[in-house]
Structures are given as C-alpha cells and as structure tokens.
Amino acid sequence: xQPKTTLKxxxxxxxxxxxxxxxxxxNNDEISEETRQRVRALANEYNYIPNQYxxxxxxxxxxxxxxxxxNILNPFFAKVLIGxxxxxxxxxxxxxxxxxxxxxxxxxxxxxxxxxxFIDGLIxxxxxxxxxxxxxxxxxxxxxxxxxxVLFDRIHxxxxxxxxxxxxxxxxxxxxxxxxxxxxxxxxALVSSICGIHLxxxxxxxYKQALQDHGIEVNEKYIIxxxxxxxxxxxxxxxxxxxxxxGYFGVNESATIRTINTAKKMNYDVVKELPIAAFCNTSQLxxxxxxxxxxxxxxxxxxxxxQLMLDRLQKDTRKTYTTTTVKASIDYKNxxxxxxxxx
Amino acid sequence: xQPKTTLKxxxxxxxxxxxxxxxxxxNNDEISEETRQRVRALANEYNYIPNQYxxxxxxxxxxxxxxxxxNILNPFFAKVLIGxxxxxxxxxxxxxxxxxxxxxxxxxxxxxxxxxxFIDGLIxxxxxxxxxxxxxxxxxxxxxxxxxxVLFDRIHxxxxxxxxxxxxxxxxxxxxxxxxxxxxxxxxALVSSICGIHLxxxxxxxYKQALQDHGIEVNEKYIIxxxxxxxxxxxxxxxxxxxxxxGYFGVNESATIRTINTAKKMNYDVVKELPIAAFCNTSQLxxxxxxxxxxxxxxxxxxxxxQLMLDRLQKDTRKTYTTTTVKASIDYKNxxxxxxxxx
DNA sequence: CTGAAAGCGCTAACAA
DNA sequence: TTGTTAGCGCTTTCAG
Numbered sequence: 001x002q003p004k005t006t007l008k009x010x011x012x013x014x015x016x017x018x019x020x021x022x023x024x025x026x027n028n029d030e031i032s033e034e035t036r037q038r039v040r041a042l043a044n045e046y047n048y049i050p051n052q053y054x055x056x057x058x059x060x061x062x063x064x065x066x067x068x069x070x071n072i073l074n075p076f077f078a079k080v081l082i083g084x085x086x087x088x089x090x091x092x093x094x095x096x097x098x099x100x101x102x103x104x105x106x107x108x109x110x111x112x113x114x115x116x117x118f119i120d121g122l123i124x125x126x127x128x129x130x131x132x133x134x135x136x137x138x139x140x141x142x143x144x145x146x147x148x149x150v151l152f153d154r155i156h157x158x159x160x161x162x163x164x165x166x167x168x169x170x171x172x173x174x175x176x177x178x179x180x181x182x183x184x185x186x187x188x189a190l191v192s193s194i195c196g197i198h199l200x201x202x203x204x205x206x207y208k209q210a211l212q213d214h215g216i217e218v219n220e221k222y223i224i225x226x227x228x229x230x231x232x233x234x235x236x237x238x239x240x241x242x243x244x245x246x247g248y249f250g251v252n253e254s255a256t257i258r259t260i261n262t263a264k265k266m267n268y269d270v271v272k273e274l275p276i277a278a279f280c281n282t283s284q285l286x287x288x289x290x291x292x293x294x295x296x297x298x299x300x301x302x303x304x305x306x307q308l309m310l311d312r313l314q315k316d317t318r319k320t321y322t323t324t325t326v327k328a329s330i331d332y333k334n335x336x337x338x339x340x341x342x343x
Numbered sequence: 344x345q346p347k348t349t350l351k352x353x354x355x356x357x358x359x360x361x362x363x364x365x366x367x368x369x370n371n372d373e374i375s376e377e378t379r380q381r382v383r384a385l386a387n388e389y390n391y392i393p394n395q396y397x398x399x400x401x402x403x404x405x406x407x408x409x410x411x412x413x414n415i416l417n418p419f420f421a422k423v424l425i426g427x428x429x430x431x432x433x434x435x436x437x438x439x440x441x442x443x444x445x446x447x448x449x450x451x452x453x454x455x456x457x458x459x460x461f462i463d464g465l466i467x468x469x470x471x472x473x474x475x476x477x478x479x480x481x482x483x484x485x486x487x488x489x490x491x492x493v494l495f496d497r498i499h500x501x502x503x504x505x506x507x508x509x510x511x512x513x514x515x516x517x518x519x520x521x522x523x524x525x526x527x528x529x530x531x532a533l534v535s536s537i538c539g540i541h542l543x544x545x546x547x548x549x550y551k552q553a554l555q556d557h558g559i560e561v562n563e564k565y566i567i568x569x570x571x572x573x574x575x576x577x578x579x580x581x582x583x584x585x586x587x588x589x590g591y592f593g594v595n596e597s598a599t600i601r602t603i604n605t606a607k608k609m610n611y612d613v614v615k616e617l618p619i620a621a622f623c624n625t626s627q628l629x630x631x632x633x634x635x636x637x638x639x640x641x642x643x644x645x646x647x648x649x650q651l652m653l654d655r656l657q658k659d660t661r662k663t664y665t666t667t668t669v670k671a672s673i674d675y676k677n678x679x680x681x682x683x684x685x686x
Numbered sequence: 687c688t689g690a691a692a693g694c695g696c697t698a699a700c701a702a
Numbered sequence: 703t704t705g706t707t708a709g710c711g712c713t714t715t716c717a718g
Binding site: 018 | 703704705706707709710711712
Binding site: 347349350351361362365366369393394396397399400401402546 | 710711712713714
C-alpha cells in the first residue's frame with residue numbers, strides 16, 4: 001500500500017489541524033476562503049478520497065442501501081436494479097446487492113449480514129419460497145430494528161412499510177380483454193409458473209374475471225398453473241395439440257418461453273399462428289415481431305422504489321406508509337402508457 | 344433505532360470489560376471457556392452482529408470485493424456474478440456491484456468510489472468504450488495503489504494483474520470447423536456487434552482461420568461486423584435473402600437475437616432452415632431446440648475469477664500474475680467439456 | 687485469565 | 703478563523 005492520503009497527512013503537509021482540513025473539505029464557512037482553497041488544491045493533488053468506513057462509523061449513517069432480489073437472471077429484476085441505481089447513486093448512495101436465489105434461508109442470511117451497521121435502508125423483493133410458505137417473521141425483526149424497508153413487486157401486505165407494485169390484476173384483466181375484443185379470441189390458454197406467489201394469483205384472477213365479464217366460461221383444461229417448470233414438459237404438448245385454443249396468455253416470462261420453445265420442438269410456431277400475450281422483459285422476446293407485450297416498466301418501478309426509500313430516509317417521522325402502483329401497459333401498438341397511482 | 348447491541352452494551356450486562364467480550368467472541372483462548380460461553384450466550388440472545396464499519400476501520404481490511412460489470416442485462420455477466428458470489432460469500436466476503444453501462448467515464452466513477460477504503464480488491468470486466476478507445480490510464484492508478492485487481496472476459500493484456508478469459512479464438516475456430524465438417528456448410532455468414540472489443544476480434548480471426556484451413560475463401564459479403572445494432576436493421580435482410588448462405592455463426596448474443604428476430608419478421612425461420620451456431624447465455628435461446636450453443640461456462644469463469652482474487656488477497660508476495668483460460672464448449676450433443684488451462 | 691488503553695479516520699462540540 | 707478534544711465500535715498490545 002502507498003502511504004494513504006488521510007486528513008491527518010494533508011494536515012501535516014499544510015501545517016494546520018485535522019479539523020481545519022475536514023471543515024475545509026466540507027466547505028464549512030467557519031474556515032477562510034483562502035485556507036479552503038489551499039486545502040482543496042492539496043486534496044486534489046493527492047487524490048484524496050475520504051474513508052467511507054470512518055465516515056459511517058462517525059456519522060452513524062452509511063450512505064448505502066441494501067438490495068435483495070430473488071434472481072438476477074430474470075431481466076425484470078435486472079431492470080429494476082438499473083432503475084434503483086440510477087436514482088440512488090445520483091443522491092450519493094451506494095447500492096449493495098444480494099441475491100436470495102428464491103430461498104428463505106438465503107434471504108435471512110442476506111438480511112442478517114446487511115442489517116446491522118452496514119446499510120441505512122433495505123429494498124427487497126421477496127423470495128418465492130418466502131411467499132409460498134408465508135414465513136415472514138424475519139421481516140418483522142427488520143421493522144422492529146426501525147431499519148427503513150421498501151418492498152417491491154412481491155410484497156407482504158401486512159408489513160408496515162412502503163411498497164411498489166404493478167397493477168397485476170388490472171393488467172391481466174386488460175390483456176385478456178384485449179385478446180377477446182381485439183383479437184377475437186374465445187378459448188384463451190393461460191400458462192403460469194408462479195403459482196403460489198401473490199401476484200401470480202392476482203394475474204390469474206384478472207384473467208378469469210375478464211373471461212367471465214365477456215360471457216366466456218373458465219375452462220381449467222386451458223390453464224397450466226404450476227410452480228414447477230418440469231411439469232410444463234408433460235402438460236404443454238397436449239395444450240398445444242388442442243386445436244380449440246385460439247390464443248395464449250403467458251402470465252410470466254419463463255412459462256412463456258418454455259411454451260414457445262416446446263412448440264418449436266414440435267415444429268409448431270405458435271407465435272406465428274395465434275395471438276400470444278405475455279408479461280415480458282427479455283429483449284429476445286420483446287423484439288419478437290408478433291408478441292403482445294405486457295410491459296411492466298421495470299426501470300420505473302426501480303425509480304419509484306428508490307424515491308420512496310429516499311423520502312423515508314429524510315423524514316421518517318411521517319408514520320403513514322404508501323403503496324404505489326406502477327401501471328403496466330400493453331405494447332401492442334408500441335405505445336407507452338405509464339402512470340402512477342398512490343393510495 | 345433500538346438501543347444497539349454493541350460490545351459495550353454486552354460488557355455492561357455481564358459486568359466484564361469490552362475486551363473480554365471481544366476476545367470471547369473471537370474464541371480467543373486467553374479467556375476461560377466458561378466466560379466465553381456466557382458471552383456467546385448473551386450475544387446470541389441479543390442477536391449481536393459486529394458493526395462491519397468499525398471492524399474494517401480497525402483492521403484496515405474491509406472483507407468486501409468490488410465488482411464492475413458493463414451491463415447487467417447481458418446474462419453472461421449475470422452468471423459470472425452468480426459464480427463470483429458463490430465462492431466469495433463462502434469465504435466471508437461481501438460483494439458490491441457497480442455497472443459501468445459500457446462507458447469509460449462511469450467506469451472511472453465506479454472505481455473512484457470503490458477504490459479507497461471501501462474494498463479489498465476489484466474484479467472487473469472492461470467497458471466497451473474503454474476497450475475501443477484503449478484508454479486504460481485509470482487502471483494504472485489502481486495498480487499503483489496496490490489494490491489487487493482481477494480482470495475477466497474483456498481484459499487489458501498489458502496490465503499487471505490476474506486475468507480470466509475464454510479461449511475465444513479456439514472456440515470460434517472449433518465452432519466454425521464443426522459447421523463445416525459436421526454440418527456440411529461452405530458459405531457461413533457471421534454476425535457480430537462486438538467489433539472493436541478484443542475478444543470480438545479473436546472470434547473473428549478464429550472463424551476466418553477455420554475457413555481458410557478448410558480451403559474456403561473468406562467472403563466479406565457474408566460478414567456483418569458493426570458495433571452498432573441499428574446497422575443490423577439495414578444489413579441483415581440482404582444477408583438473409585442471399586440463398587447461397589448455408590449456415591450462420593452468431594459471435595455474440597445480441598447480434599444473434601437481432602438476426603433471428605429480423606428473419607422472423609420476414610417470415611423466415613432461419614433456425615429451422617439452416618444450422619446456426621452462437622455464443623449464448625440467454626435461457627430463451629439456450630433452450631431453442633436446434634441452435635448450436637457455444638457455452639462459455641460463465642458461472643465457472645466467476646468461480647475461477649473469485650478464486651484468483653482470494654489467492655491474491657492471501658499471499659500477494661507472489662509476484663507472478665496468471666492468465667487463466669476457461670474453455671468454452673460446444674453443446675451440440677448436450678455434453679460438457681469444461682477444462683482449465685493456466686499458463 | 688481479565689482489563690486498561692491506544693488508535694483506525696473521521697466529525698463536531700466547544701475553546702481559544 | 704482555527705485548534706483541541708472526545709468518541710463512533712472495534713481489535714490488540716501490554717499490564718495486572
């Protein structure tokens with residue numbers, strides 16, 4: 001290691017006290033303009049960067065936000081992360097990211113490492129296992145510690161914190177309606193591998209309600225709803241062979257991909273033959289010429305989530321927690337309909 | 344904030360000194376077994392977690408590794424990240440990630456924030472802009488600071504540090520050979536959007552050499568090599584219309600996706616009609632029934648990179664730097680041929 | 687076996 | 703306008 005540039009070393013060179021240097025760098029007007037300039041010049045020359053650990057220890061604030069996401073390979077989460085970073089880093093916050101790999105125990109571990117001393121706030125999306133088993137006790141302990149927390153996408157309603165979600169029910173309802181009204185579909189198959197996750201259930205309900213509101217009976221034969229992608233291997237082929245089906249709705253990305261690829265293996269290009277709508281963030285699928293994309297506006301979810309965290313960090317006296325909905329839009333005309341609704 | 348559990352607070356309760364508590368928790372045998380147990384029990388009860396910032400400040404070591412990747416939406420990088428985390432977190436290291444968005448100035452900013460006080464070592468993949476402009480001076484300053492650094496995938500040969508790469512030239516050579524020998528291709532089109540990146544050039548050379556070695560002349564008409572994806576929009580259609588082409592080689596993922604989707608828009612299912620080989624990490628493409636996948640073994644690149652960092656952190660007296668090659672394999676038979684070669 | 691004390695680099699009262 | 707001092711939470715000599 002090179003002899004590190006610290007306040008002390010700068011002070012020595014300039015023959016002033018450490019606190020003078022500290023104040024100068026903080027542009028404190030207790031210090032004469034002249035001294036401030038001398039200090040700044042030298043600090044610059046020596047490429048001085050304050051030691052974040054010392055600052056944090058002293059100030060009791062860390063200027064870093066922890067983020068826990070379930071799966072980095074899902075581009076939805078990658079995009080949210082980009083959005084988070086954009087607004088957080090602009091405000092001088094660092095972002096440290098951990099991945100729970102959809103497991104509750106990993107989630108607990110991540111929280112434990114981050115939650116004391118290390119971060120000022122926690123942003124997270126619940127692991128699948130956590131939502132399915134409804135084991136939320138590890139979250140309570142964060143709230144008790146008064147560590148600000150913002151949940152996004154997969155939330156736990158009872159937790160006292162800010163939340164950001166999609167309008168999953170409405171988006172699903174509208175998409176199904178679009179397939180019925182504009183595409184003339186009557187027998188719409190639904191594929192989902194997020195059974196058990198709350199937003200998965202909402203999307204399912206939106207689909208069913210839209211069918212009913214248009215006088216179409218729900219047919220369980222047309223629905224694959226299993227958390228296990230391997231179930232798909234056996235069930236998709238029979239679905240695809242059912243020629244009464246005249247439209248598809250992929251309620252999540254991996255289920256959609258699995259369906260399309262299985263079809264390809266059977267030498268059947270579903271996307272070309274039938275209208276397919278899907279929640280989707282992969283560029284691969286998004287650029288697909290004929291897919292009807294449900295755009296979740298992941299980056300904006302990141303922005304909104306980060307903003308809520310920032311607000312909370314500034315004025316945590318405010319006791320009311322908000323749930324913000326970022327509306328998904330259907331990109332069948334390449335249009336963007338993003339609007340926020342706070343309640 | 345709840346009154347925080349610190350060494351001090353535990354010491355007070357137990358009526359011992361802070362240092363006794365500290366040593367007990369460190370399982371120091373200066374302290375009697377009995378006392379150690381009492382301390383451990385209480386620490387457990389109060390859910391004590393040491394303040395990382397204080398520890399780092401005191402020890403002069405941070406137990407965190409900074410990672411800079413160019414683009415989180417590229418699943419190759421996401422997978423490397425997973426690999427890095429797996430081995431680093433097992434050794435008690437935290438990982439903080441920043442994204443350079445392929446820009447040199449962002450890269451400089453990331454390095455600046457991380458490089459003093461904050462991290463023990465830096466793992467990075469160069470931004471496209473950095474490689475194209477060959478502006479490497481910001482890296483020299485890290486080396487001067489004696490901060491351990493490991494480069495992966497897109498490296499800078501002259502930098503004195505450990506490196507992990509794919510055998511890009513050979514992988515490309517072998518893939519092209521496979522298309523020629525096993526698939527009977529003679530006129531193989533190549534698409535690339537990583538022109539200017541060193542490994543992009545290597546893959547290009549591997550392709551050309553394989554052609555020549557099999558007595559096939561390189562035809563520039565068959566090659567799209569532009570850093571700009573929008574160029575593809577104009578050039579791909581004429582490529583696709585050229586019926587003398589009997590095989591495709593996608594030298595990177597986004598170029599491949601763009602090509603396949605453009606074909607689809609033209610109602611032409613290339614993948615079904617012709618052999619297509621591609622460097623690829625997206626599950627969407629990977630599961631594609633008839634694609635010939637060049638598997639880069641991204642997760643293992645992460646493992647290897649992390650291991651090199653760990654080694655360097657332990658015994659940095661060793662002066663020689665190694666470049667490790669993780670061999671890519673061609674998954675045309677769903678086989679896995681991963682081997683390492685260190686030179 | 688246990689404790690007192692110093693100090694990592696920084697900030698912020700309080701003195702001068 | 704500048705400097706002195708105390709202390710954030712922790713580890714680690716050194717003394718008892």
